[in-house]
Amino acid sequence: MNFFIDTANLDQIKEANDLGILDGVTTNPSLMAKEGIKGEEAIMEHYKTICSIVDGPVSAEVISTDFDGIIAEGKKLAKIHDNIVVKVPMIKDGIKAIKWFTENEINTNCTLVFSAGQAILAAKAGATFLSPFIGRIDDSNWDGVELIKQIVDIYNTQGYPTAVLAASIRNPLHIVKCAEAGADVCTCPLDSILGLLKHPLTDIGLAKFLEDAKSLK
């Protein structure tokens, strides 16, 4: 399973990249707004900077909701860098646009996915990545990981090449469960990635080793 970081924060992206286990980045308009990035030029520049830090797919989301607008925006985003993946919402014009991008060899990430039916449509349109939002599903009293399992099963049965990118990750256990469920990618906040490091027995064991190591000097 590949690891993407789900943020537009450059320090966090650098920190995750320095771990040596980062495969890509996803952003969305909320994450860009959180960093205070305003205006088309600044947004384009920010994506360029992210692409210079991480050597892997970088999802940049369109904010248009009509076919022509999505295509125009996506074309501009795709020109920033070869690693840019155009993130398109799961709406009717979004599906049409994903099909167009597929035919024009522009990689896409279909976002705001909450059902297996939506996942089938995105795969049929040729989406490169599919982003089911598992944390938001859990928040609404359904099981996000179960949806990942269902989509992975369908894609395997049907032979769809679209990569399942588990998004809206809230904690390290989500990452473990998504790996178990067969997600191709998990896009995570930095805290959840670092949370994977933690185990009290590791801390206790290391303290003991370091204490005993004093007698070796």
Ligand code: G3P
């Ligand atoms: O990038 C999309 C997704 O990961 C959003 O997560 O935490 O806002 O539900 P969240």
